[in-house]
Structures are given as structure tokens and as C-alpha cells.
Amino acid sequence: MKNFYLTTAIDYANGSPHLGHAYEKILTDVIARAKRLDGYSVHFVTGLDEHGQKVQQGAQKEGILPQDRCDKVAAEFQAMLEKLNVSNDDYIRTTQARHKDVVSSILQNLYEKGEIYQTEYQGFYSTRAEQFLQEKDKVDGVWPEIFGEVTEITESNYFFKLSKYQDWLVDHISQNKDFILPTNRQAQVLEFLKEPLNDLCISRPKERLSWGIPLPFDENFVTYVWFDALVNYYSAVVSEDDDKKNFWPANLHVIGKDILTPPHAVYWPIMLHASDLDIPQSILAHGWWTTSGAKMSKSTGETVNPLSLVDQYGADSFRYFVMREMTVGQDAEFSLDRFQSRYRADLGNDLGNLLSRLLHMTQTYMSGLVPVAELSEAYEQELRDHWEKSRTSMLDHFRAYRFNLGLEEIFSFVRAINKYADNRLPWKLAKSEAPEDLQALQTCLATMLEGLRLVSVAISPVMPTVHTQIHERLSLEPVKLWKDELDWGDRLVGKNVKEKLILFPRD
């Protein structure tokens, strides 16, 4: 079986989970589930980025140890993953020994190879903000109040020879069109690489930042941000048993567009290449959700935390909404109105009603037994042709991470099934005594049930619970592989469908 290793960004442990975090984990989960259905052996890792000044300061404010604060935040993020039904195989935390050991050994190796050097750095430093400032931070030629006293200091730090690899990276990106996805972001990275790269400062003196991984070759310093965080992708698979080592190099890193350039598209491949390690196949940069909890409803001006919708409407409705609404790579606006209209129209009216009335009709007219579709007339043929087209295009879209278009395709088929019923009028056929009408009724119900089964198989990566519920009503086990499950067939014939179920109750 072919491996597929994919990751999300690891979230900062300095705040609570929000819509942006939730979206990225759902997106990656949908990819992971679709890959499993496509027959890959998937390893899916997400986690928490726990070091740094903000975490240290946050803990200080609360009067607790940084590790205790991270444990609290990790529990919160993991509860979010569970609530959203994210199927990650591992959760890596950068304070775990398995991660720290790998960071140290990569640093030590690079240091021994001469890729890391120490030098003096001179600049303006604000003690109050605990950061270096640049001339551009001045307002009208003076340092603003918020920085307090600003002094020019000289500090010694360690640097990684990034610039040495600039040409190699430009070549790699130019030759590997699937390295940066969506492809329209490649130009942006190459543009960035037109300017000469500076070497990367990878350390902070311990007296300023103690909450970090010490440099193995100089205990007076800790590793600064990216050299710690990015390595998680690698440490998650190399530090434990041998099996997981086969997952390197990663197939896909899913991240937000804000951390593409330079961290993921520039620092990370160069860090790996300089360490003689293989670099990942692709990086997929998604866009941003705007609003994030501010005014969400245009009509009522209501303010809601988007994540609270998961409790109210269920994880699958939320997963459907974010996947249907956002074009991967572009930004989207989160609005309660849009959420509710998708919930009521696509989920309630189109899919939910189809299921409940179909189960009801099969119970009432066939005592729950799925009949044989004996006829195949123009109506049936049209619906089957529609499915053939939808199936091909939905798979193409899903495999290219265009989930919004894939879902649109599936729901256009859902509407086609409803339209087919409106043409065939099974409720009228059921009133007739004529044998040909009985045959038409049986054909109609069998055709609709098969259509519903295919829809349930197709939506399963996005709505895994709804998939299981629909399949359970049809007396089927949840699908493990897509393979021939997406073929139109007669595997439902003779099965007993169950009582009707309201999937998406009116809100």
C-alpha cells in the first residue's frame, strides 16, 4: 500500500482554538479521509507549538509554570479535534522529549557541518516589548511610548546559512510544480526569492527567553521559533518505531497562507536539504477566514463564536459548511446567515428531505424491502448519466483539493434525484393498482435508493457521521475503500431499510 503522510501547522499554545484552527484541521482531515478511501496508508499528524516568549509570559501572568499552561491549552485543542471528528493518528507537542531530541540532533549536525555560525548582531532593543526594533518602527522620527526605553545593543547569536541555498531552492521550486499549492502561490514565493536571502537567526540568549530548546552546542542559548516548530513534521515520524520512518518525506503540509513565505516555502526545505534529508512533496497554503467571531450575521447583527455552531448544528454540518464555502487558497467571510442558509437549503431541504421521504416511502410502499429496478427508461438513464458525470468530476476535484467544487457536484446530483422523484411521482404511482405502475414504483424507489447510497459514499470524507447514519439506515456498513463503491449497481436490492431519520432538524 502506498504511504501518504500529511500534517497541519502546529497551533501556538498562547491562546484558545478558533475558526482558523478548526478549518485547517477539518481541511486536512478531509484530505486524510479521502486518501484512505483511495487506498493509501495514511499517517496524519497535528499538534501544538509550545515554546516561546508569549507562552512564557502567559504562564507568568497566570502564576503557573509554562508546562502547566501548555498542558491546559493542549487539552483544549485536543477537545476541539475530537468535537470536529478529526481523525489524526498522532498529536505532537514540541515540549515532548521525542521532539526536543530530534531538534537537538539536527542542530548539532548542522553546527558540525559548518552550516551554523555565531556572530554579533547590533540593533535597537526595547526592553519593555522585549524585541528588536527597526528604523521603520519610529513615528515622526522617535520611538513610540509603547516601547519604553530603547537602547542600541550588541548581542551575540547563532545564524543558519540560508543564503547559500537560495539558487538550489529556486531551481527546486521551478522544477517541481506541485511543491507549492495552489500553484498560483508559486510566483509569490519565487518573487520573494528574487531578493538576496539573509542568513537566519536561530537563537535567543537564555536570559531573555528561557522557555525553549537549548542549543546543544551552547547552553546559554535556546532555539528560536521556526527551527523548533518546523522540525515537528520530521520528529513526529522518526523518533519512535521504525515503521513510521517510512513516512518521511511528508507528502503534504497543510498550512495557512501567512506562514508560507518564508517559513514553510524557504526555511523548511533549506533546513532539510542542508541536513541531507529529503524534502516534502507538497505544501498546500489555504486562505484566511475573516470576521472570526466579530459581527457574523448581516441581518441581525448577531455575534456568535463560529465554533459554538458545532454544538448547535453538529460537526458534520460545520465541516460541510467550511468545505463548501471556501475555495482552498482564497479567503472567505464567515457569516451566520450563510451558514444557516446552507444548513437549511443544501442539508435540510436537499439531502435531509431526500433521506427521510425515501425511507418513509420504502417503509410504506415496500415494507422496507429494497425492490429491483426492472425498468430503465429515459428518466432512469438520465439520472445514471448524471451520476457518471458527477462521479468523475467530483473525484477530480477532491484529488486536486477543490472540495467546494466537488461538493457542489455531489449536491447537484442530490437535487437531480429529487427532480427525478418529481418527474416519476412515486406517491402517485403508489395509488395505482396497475401492474406497470407497481413496476415503475419499484424502479423509482430502487433508483433513488441507489442514488442516495452513492451520495452517502461520496460525502463520507466531509461528513463521516452522516455517511455512517445514512448507510446504517440502508443496512450497510460504513465504506472503507472508495474503489467500486462509487459504481452504480444493485447492492441494495433485498436489503431492509430502516425507519426514517431526521438528519438536519429545523433550527
Ligand code: MSP
Ligand atoms: N505555530 C505556528 C505554526 C507552526 S507550523 C510548524 C502558527 N500557529 S497559529 O496558531 O498562529 O496558526 C496555526 C494555523 O492556523 C496556521 O496555519 C494559520 O495560518 C492558521 N490560521 C490562523 N488563523 C486563521 C484564520 N483566521 N483563517 C484560516 N486559518 C488561519 O502559525
